[in-house]
Amino acid sequence: MTAFRRAEPAAAPPEGQPFALIGREGQRQVLTALNPAARALGLRMGQAHADARAMVPDLIGLPARPDQDRDALRRLALWAERYAPTVATCALFPGQEGLFLDMTGGAHLFGGEAALLAEMRARLAAAGVPARVAMADTLGAAWALARFAPGPEAIAPPGATREALADLPVAALRLQPAAVTLLGRFGLRRIGDLYALPRAGLARRFRGEAGLAVVERLDQALGAAGEAVDPVRPPPVYRAWMVFAEPLLDTAGVDHRLDDLARELARQLDRDGQGARRLTLTAFRVDGRAVGLSAGLSAPAARPAHLTRLLREKGLEHLDLGFGADALMLSADRAEPLAARQGEMTGERAVVAADALAALIDRLQAKLGEDAVRQPVLAESWTPERSERWIRASPEAAAVSVADDDPARPLMLFDPPEPVQTMAELPDGLPAQFVWRRVARKVARAEGPERLSAEWWRPAARPERAPRTRDYYRVEDQDGRRYWLFREGLYGREDAPPAEGEPPREPTWWLHGVFA
Amino acid sequence: MTRTPPQPLPLGQAEIFPADVCPLEEVAAAAPADLAAALGFALDRLAVDDGRPLAFVAPAAWRRERGRPFARGLVQAGGAAASRLIWIAADKEAQALWALEEALKSGAVAGAIGAALAPSFVATRRIDFAARAGGALAVLLRAQPGGDLSAARRRWRIASLPSAAHPFDPQAPGAPRLTAELTRRRDGPPGAWTLEKDDETGRFRVAAGLAGDGVPARRTRRRAA
Numbered sequence: 060m061t062a063f064r065r066a067e068p069a070a071a072p073p074e075g076q077p078f079a080l081i082g083r084e085g086q087r088q089v090l091t092a093l094n095p096a097a098r099a100l101g102l103r104m105g106q107a108h109a110d111a112r113a114m115v116p117d118l119i120g121l122p123a124r125p126d127q128d129r130d131a132l133r134r135l136a137l138w139a140e141r142y143a144p145t146v147a148t149c150a151l152f153p154g155q156e157g158l159f160l161d162m163t164g165g166a167h168l169f170g171g172e173a174a175l176l177a178e179m180r181a182r183l184a185a186a187g188v189p190a191r192v193a194m195a196d197t198l199g200a201a202w203a204l205a206r207f208a209p210g211p212e213a214i215a216p217p218g219a220t221r222e223a224l225a226d227l228p229v230a231a232l233r234l235q236p237a238a239v240t241l242l243g244r245f246g247l248r249r250i251g252d253l254y255a256l257p258r259a260g261l262a263r264r265f266r267g268e269a270g271l272a273v274v275e276r277l278d279q280a281l282g283a284a285g286e287a288v289d290p291v292r293p294p295p296v297y298r299a300w301m302v303f304a305e306p307l308l309d310t311a312g313v314d315h316r317l318d319d320l321a322r323e324l325a326r327q328l329d330r331d332g333q334g335a336r337r338l339t340l341t342a343f344r345v346d347g348r349a350v351g352l353s354a355g356l357s358a359p360a361a362r363p364a365h366l367t368r369l370l371r372e373k374g375l376e377h378l379d380l381g382f383g384a385d386a387l388m389l390s391a392d393r394a395e396p397l398a399a400r401q402g403e404m405t406g407e408r409a410v411v412a413a414d415a416l417a418a419l420i421d422r423l424q425a426k427l428g429e430d431a432v433r434q435p436v437l438a439e440s441w442t443p444e445r446s447e448r449w450i451r452a453s454p455e456a457a458a459v460s461v462a463d464d465d466p467a468r469p470l471m472l473f474d475p476p477e478p479v480q481t482m483a484e485l486p487d488g489l490p491a492q493f494v495w496r497r498v499a500r501k502v503a504r505a506e507g508p509e510r511l512s513a514e515w516w517r518p519a520a521r522p523e524r525a526p527r528t529r530d531y532y533r534v535e536d537q538d539g540r541r542y543w544l545f546r547e548g549l550y551g552r553e554d555a556p557p558a559e560g561e562p563p564r565e566p567t568w569w570l571h572g573v574f575a
Numbered sequence: 576m577t578r579t580p581p582q583p584l585p586l587g588q589a590e591i592f593p594a595d596v597c598p599l600e601e602v603a604a605a606a607p608a609d610l611a612a613a614l615g616f617a618l619d620r621l622a623v624d625d626g627r628p629l630a631f632v633a634p635a636a637w638r639r640e641r642g643r644p645f646a647r648g649l650v651q652a653g654g655a656a657a658s659r660l661i662w663i664a665a666d667k668e669a670q671a672l673w674a675l676e677e678a679l680k681s682g683a684v685a686g687a688i689g690a691a692l693a694p695s696f697v698a699t700r701r702i703d704f705a706a707r708a709g710g711a712l713a714v715l716l717r718a719q720p721g722g723d724l725s726a727a728r729r730r731w732r733i734a735s736l737p738s739a740a741h742p743f744d745p746q747a748p749g750a751p752r753l754t755a756e757l758t759r760r761r762d763g764p765p766g767a768w769t770l771e772k773d774d775e776t777g778r779f780r781v782a783a784g785l786a787g788d789g790v791p792a793r794r795t796r797r798r799a800a
Contacts, residue, residue, distance in 0.1 A: 575615020
């Protein structure tokens, strides 16, 4: 676990100069963060800005930006995924923000717990983030040690949590200030003081929320009660790793190693018969940030060549490596069994074709955007523009089927329909001429009407826009061009009587599509 | 994966309609208003039923200007391949050409239409190769004929024609007709045919009474629309 304080290199004050972030607390302006120089001069968090200025006239104050703090903490959490798949941010108390890393079974990868903590702190320091780190059996104990242990690196050996915490102040139990004060009144200042007290008595004596919190927090720190963390993102199941002694400075270096990462990831996926549905390449930068590049797959895939091609088409150059990256991770954030899908197919050739299609869709979507590649599905509506939807392409999409005796439908549909002006109109009949896109067209022959009733159950934004019955005609003009025209509304039969002074709603003509 | 070409018609007769399809053909509308007819003809050329879908590459503006593809109508015109159409919106010409090439050479599609493109000769060569590599057919669909060089084996110019007489209703349009003019072709002399949609098969065929008589289809000047 690392304790984190805001690092803002761009606006960092000169070393040794008292500096504070100023936030709002109700009507007052208070200090929300201090640097060591300011603390040394006796300023403290929560102090009114005016008081602080009176004490230290040359205090540099910048407005606090809690949202940016949160973002910075989250960015750091993503970077910390290089150590463990499950990383959570922790911002219980202002000025005591930090990260939780679930290192279960992972410390040996870094040469043991002490080496891990030292490396972590060195890397963070190099990135301009002074940090305190601690390792313990429970989240609560690690939190306490990281903030209240005498040194910046602390380890509570497995099973020795009670002893490690005994000398720390009760505030290390993540208690609200009110509870700390209350305990202080009873002379309970160290965590060890609480061990001797009977639990029931402790809960009874500290009635109300404060008392419950004391017992709960103590249990959590000692491992008697479990505690769940909410990771910044769900840990990927399959990940391939590569750490470099010398940081990679450009994407050519990333490109160079991508094939090895993909082979390793594919090996893991293959072992479990899984395929990736979403793929992320994460570069861990030396300045304490992680940058990623993700690509979705329309069908599970585990072929290394396909995985690398997708990422390359997404554009490795979008990975901003800053001053270099010293670790790369390729993860399958979402995986699905490969076999289940192939079982549905018949024959080897079909499998090959389906795989080729999935690969094609992935690559088109990676390059052109996920919405750029679409396929139609039929929908439950007889209004033509609603009768089919274009969804994101998927290799498993069902074919659109039409019945042999379906009436002819146009190749292209104008959505929304385009208005046409009509001339020589007969009531309930076809016009002899119409104007579409400023060109007059004579109706030579026509077939219709095909009457499509209004979907009256659909709510209309305004009553005068309520859907009306449509009469569709297949119209051919004097040059042999074929159009799909419709008249919306029936003459004087469909609409509610118009309001006083309003003209009645006339039927209108529209061009909806073109035939071959 | 390679498509079995339809049985070629007997050779030696220039006026016989080339029903077999080359890997890359160009289909241009004689006038912008004939684009729907050109699309119908293109779909007919690509009506391959081998279980693979059809790709349609077009700029995003196509939907607004020309209408959006209507799956039911496309399936009526293009059969099984069109029933699993993949619509690919690519705004930049380079992206569209890339998408077209990728689709063709992936072997995943039976055919691909590239709409509203003006590829260079080299680009058309690449498309031709990609189509051969993937065992697919490619059609470049243009809103009007262009005179630039192309590797397309056949270049068609399509114009709408008044449809055939309706068997029962003189007021109604009958089987749709169009003029397919082969303006350039590598494997024989150019020609023109009047095609008519066969009600049974849903495919275009040489209109009865005009087949084999060698008379080029009527050529009338049209108003551009």
